[in-house]
C-alpha cells in the first residue's frame with residue numbers, strides 16, 4: 001500500500017520549541033532603541049509585551065518548554081498531517097518525491113495559531129486584558145481572535161484596508177470569535193490620521209497597521225501588542241512544524257534534499273526550515289538546500305537592503321537589522337496579502353546573510369497557476385501565500401525531471417484559501433496582473449532610513 005498521509009499521535013507532538021540562536025555561528029546584531037541608537041533592554045519592551053515573551057525574544061537556550069496549557073490547545077489540531085503528494089508527482093511526471101506539511105487544519109486555517117495561542121497564554125499569565133494587533137490577509141487576525149476567545153482576552157485588530165475590502169469573510173470570522181476589526185489606516189490613531197491626511201485613498205500596509213496597533217497598546221496599561229510574524233519568539237513558536245515533519249519523514253523512511261516555504265515576515269518558513277537548518281549547523285547532516293519564496297511585487301529578501309530599519313511606518317517600534325524595502329514602501333495590493341511587508345524577520349535575515357538559505361521572488365500569476373495545478377490533483381485549495389511555496393516546489397520537481405534525478409522535496413502548505421475565493425475568482429476571470437515592485441520607490445524609501453550600521 002502506498003501511504004499518502006503520515007500522522008503522529010498526540011503524545012508524539014513536540015513538547016519544546018527550538019531556538020536556532022543556540023546553534024548559529026555568529027549572534028544576531030542587537031535591536032536598537034529608536035531614540036538613543038543603543039541596544040535596547042528588556043524593560044524598553046515591557047509596554048508592548050509580557051516579560052515571558054521578552055525573555056524568549058532574547059533567549060539563547062536551544063529548547064524552550066511548551067507550557068502544558070498551550071500543548072493541550074495545540075492538540076485540538078496538532079500534530080498536523082504530512083502528505084506525500086503522489087498525484088502531483090504523477091501529474092508532473094517527475095522522479096522527485098514531494099511532501100507537504102499541511103497547517104491549514106488549524107481552526108483559523110493556517111500556521112498562525114501556533115504562536116497566537118502561545119502569545120495569548122503568556123499575556124493572560126501577565127494579567128493583560130486586551131491585545132492589539134495588525135493583520136494583512138486576515139489569517140493572523142483570526143488566529144489571535146481565536147486564541148483571545150480561549151483565554152478571555154479582548155482582541156482589537158487593525159486590518160490592512162485593501163484586505164478589509166478583499167476579504168470580508170475573514171473579517172466576519174474575527175468578529176465571530178469576538179474580536180473588534182478596524183480598517184487601517186483609520187481615524188482612531190494619530191498614525192492613521194497622519195497617513196490619511198497625506199494619502200486619503202491609502203490601501204494601507206502592514207507597516208501602517210503595526211503603527212496603529214502599537215500606538216493603542218502603549219497608551220493603555222491594560223493592553224499589550226501581539227505580532228504574527230517577524231519577531232524571534234514568533235519564529236520560535238512555529239518550530240513545532242519542522243519537528244513534526246522530521247518525525248513524519250522518519251516514518252516515511254525519507255529525508256529532504258530541498259525544503260521550501262513562502263516568506264512574508266518569515267515565520268512559517270522558519271517553522272519548517274529552522275529545525276533542519278539546526279541539524280545542518282550541528283553537523284548532523286549537510287546536504288539540504290533551503291528555498292524562501294517571496295512575491296515579486298514585494299521582494300524584501302531578493303531586492304531589499306540588509307540594514308537597520310523600523311518595523312512600522314510611524315517609527316514607533318525599535319530598530320532592527322533586517323532585509324527591508326524601506327518602512328515607507330507601499331507594496332502593490334497583490335492578493336497574497338500576508339506577504340506584503342516591507343521588512344523580514346531579523347533572525348531569518350541573519351540566516352540569509354550567513355549564506356544558509358536561497359531566496360527567490362515569483363510573480364503572482366504563475367503562483368496562482370501553480371496553486372490550481374496543486375488543487376486539481378491534491379484537492380486542497382491553498383492560501384495565495386502558500387502558492388509561492390508550491391510554485392518553487394513544482395519548479396524544483398520539474399528540474400529533477402529534466403536532469404533525470406530524484407530529489408526529496410518538502411514544502412510547507414501554510415494555509416488553505418477558503419477565505420481567498422475572490423482572489424481565485426479574479427485570477428480565473430483574468431483580472432489579476434503581474435506587477436513588478438517600483439525600484440524608484442524602494443530607493444526613495446531606503447534613502448530615508450536612519451544610519452546605524
Ligand SMILES: Cc1ncc(COP(=O)(O)O)c(C=O)c1O
Nearest residue numbers: 139229264265266267268338415
Ligand atoms: C497563510 C499565510 N502564509 C504566510 C504568511 C506570511 O507570514 P510568515 O512569513 O510569517 O509565515 C501569512 C501572513 O499573514 C499567511 O496568512
